[in-house]
Amino acid sequence: MDRIFNIYKPAGMTSHDVVYKVRRILGIKKVGHTGTLDPDAVGVLPICVGRATKVCDLILNKDKTYICDMVLGIETDTYDSSGQVLEVKDPSAITEKDLIKALESQIGVIDQLPPKYSALKVKGRRMCDLVRAGKGDQIDLVARKIFIKRISILSIDLPKVKFEVECSKGTYVRSICHDIGQILEVGAHMTGLIRSKTGIFEIDKAISLEELERLRDDDRLEENSWSVEDVLSDxxxxxxxxxxxxxxxxxxxxxxxxxxxxxxxxxxxxxxxxxxxxxxxxxxxxxxxxxxxxxxxxxx
The missing domain is CATH 2.30.130.10 (PUA domain)
Known part of the structure; x- marks a missing residue:
């Protein structure tokens, strides 16, 4: 089988956990994912099987869309709610106009610093592992050019904000939240993240791992997956x-x-x-x- 499955990654699982589950369900060793999602994040995770793993990097390069929940006034070391609180400030003076201006500053080609708590590697070791080993001072963060195509505010109930962002590969939505907090001088962190789209793969067509098992048992895998040609249709x-x-x-x-x-x-x-x-x-x-x-x- 040489197909791509649009899997819905649940919270609490790593992307590699999903790969392991798909291997077990399909009985196929050659399985790969197309871009890491944080364990607490949910949503679209295209999984390539068989020779389709050759296009993992092509799917990884596609633009992605996320829905993010952010809270102003609290800064954490991981830039999300899983980390330790570093500082708490009163965000009550922030207006919607201030927030919109700060979000708009992130649109376009920007230099973004990744979080130290990330899977990016420094001298062969993941940065998050270095930090947890007490070697965070060995990390010299390097900004990376990314492209934010758009940011759309979905709701504002300060200090809570929900927004949708369409961006290039390599973008850390956690860093967007952190940077917004720095611009507004009150701190901010991400409290929830949904990846709703990667290339042609959309969340309303994603299937759970339980559904994948049922499709296998009903011999309906092919009609609920994509070919390599489908993925390259653009x-x-x-x-x-x-x-x-x-x-x-x-x-x-x-x-x-x-x-x-x-x-x-x-x-x-x-x-x-x-x-x-x-x-x-x-x-x-x-x-x-x-x-x-x-x-x-x-x-x-």
Missing amino acids: LPYIVLRDNAVKYYSNGGKIEERRFDDHNLKEDSDLVRVYSKDGFIGSGQLFRQDGVLMVKSHKFF
């Missing part, structure tokens, strides 16, 4: 001529004159690749001596 395509397919599958570089059909645009980069018989993989476009070419990126 990419432009090329169709290779018969005499180029084997060369492509062996990692060769194919010139544009050997494309039988395509819908490429000027800025096309990754593409779906087809033979006359159907989908065969993804390709990386590049130019060599002014000639447009494609080489194998992921071959299926």
Whole structure:
């Protein structure tokens, strides 16, 4: 089986816990997730099975949408409610106008510092493990460029705020909350997080691990999962001529004159690749001596 399942990750489980459960339910060893969700967070976690694990990184690179609950006036060391309280301040002087302005400051391309309590690695060790081992002073946080496409306020009942954020990969919503607290000078932390969308995968179509077991028992797994081609449907395509397919599958570089059909645009980069018989993989476009070419990126 080479499919992608839109799994609803419950609270209290790590992303790796979900992978382990899916392996057990499906009886398949080759299983991977497409982007870590914190244990306390819930929502969309696409799980790739079999050869579909080759596209885990492509799904990881897709934009994501989250619904976040934030509380002003309390700062924690983890930037969420699982951590130790560092400072408490009175947020009663904060107005809705102040809050909206602070949230709007996060929209666009920004430099974001990740939380020390995260799975990012420093010299081969996760930062959260270093902090718990009392070695947090060895961590030199480095800001990363991220893109916040939009932030929409869903409700305001100060000091509580609920908002939706659409963002690029690598974004820490916890850090958004922390940074809002710093801007408003009262502190803030995240109290709840739902990932509602990753690429084409949406929360209203996500299935629980219990549902996955029932689908397995009813022999309905395929109709409730996605193919690799489905996941790449937003990419432009090329169709290779018969005499180029084997060369492509062996990692060769194919010139544009050997494309039988395509819908490429000027800025096309990754593409779906087809033979006359159907989908065969993804390709990386590049130019060599002014000639447009494609080489194998992921071959299926």
